[in-house]
Amino acid sequence: MKASDRAYSALREEIVEWRLRPGDVLGEVEQAARLGVSRTPLREALARLVADGLAVQQRGRATVVSDVSLDHVDHLFELRRALEVAAARAAARGTQRARFAELATEFSGVALDGPDAVERYYGLAAALDEALDEAAANPYLLQALRALRVHLARLRRLAFDDPARLRASAHEHAVIARAVAAGDPELAASATHLHLHHSLDHIKTHSIPRKDTP
Amino acid sequence: MKASDRAYSALREEIVEWRLRPGDVLGEVEQAARLGVSRTPLREALARLVADGLAVQQRGRATVVSDVSLDHVDHLFELRRALEVAAARAAARGTQRARFAELATEFSGVALDGPDAVERYYGLAAALDEALDEAAANPYLLQALRALRVHLARLRRLAFDDPARLRASAHEHAVIARAVAAGDPELAASATHLHLHHSLDHIKTHSIPRKDTP
DNA sequence: ACACCATCTTTTGTATACACATTTCGCCGA
């Protein structure tokens, strides 16, 4: 693997996992030394992070990890609604019915009270996202969704998942999957809209209000 | 201005204006020499182009100008509908009513039969886009829109604008602006939806079918 | 004659050295 790719992956993961926090400066020499690469591939990695919106380049100075907080959740979900509703609509027009019927069954049957319930849930949710991406078959939409998901992954750390919400969410996902399986675009769109509405509502009601950026 | 920025702007403009066509190879040494910069800033420019989707990196080999054609117009407009409808909705919830009333008047009154009618139209359309961006006030949505618009600008070369369509389009824009000015989100969304539907229909009906990539 | 392998060429990936801008710290003066 290329050194620039390793640097990009490492930094990206650290930012998403909040090991690098908003406002942290990404000095070129410092990070290059820390990650064991030269400045040249590191600069390439930084440029990609800036393009992703995970970092911003301050005028003349260093690049810093971009700001993100619960204050951004409304804006993020506005975009998320637009993109995921469009994806659901497109997927429902597709021809992958069987796949979504299968996913609906999985979502209905999954047990969400074990020790690794959260991981199981997110695994299934990711599988549905992937299936929707594939069924929508729109590279431009996909690129926008990918860019969005990085920011959502960053926000996940600030949300609080209780078992009740996980169960409700799994049910909503099953409804979406069934609507897509039925080939009903508007039903799939509405189900996605509803899911995101509930998801946003839960985040804003149950999220951790403490300042996480000292 | 930085050398990497100059290289990026130059290449981007050449790609959008079809001086560099889909499939053209962007060799590092060749382009660096042509643009009068070193390979280092040029590589940064190429990375940004790849992030924009204007170029793709072939495995192990060179980076080439990305493919785009009328075959992509359905996918592009699917994303465009999602984003612009969301932007119109958000803008209508904003507080910039007066600005949009003004724009609506301009769209209604503009003369679209002079020699530079096309430029006047696109100037006004860009002004509306800008106003919508500002009123929507959503940086995440804005970033997605910017990424989309590059591809739309590339496609513009393949479309054919006749005066009749320009007049109809100006009228549709006026309707959108008035809906936003009235603070009616769903009306603004529907007006945008309708405009994009007509726009896509016109493109698919009147566009140049000849192969433009020899 | 065709296929396969070795080598040579071309192009990309990485490191380092140098130039320039910006910032910051210290000093002098008011």
Next chain:
DNA sequence: TCGGCGAAATGTGTATACAAAAGATGGTGT
């Protein structure tokens, strides 16, 4: 003591040199 000015230091922007990998080419063996 505070403000402004200057110089040193730190850090980014660019160029070039070197290394590695992928392709092309030509030769040889079957």
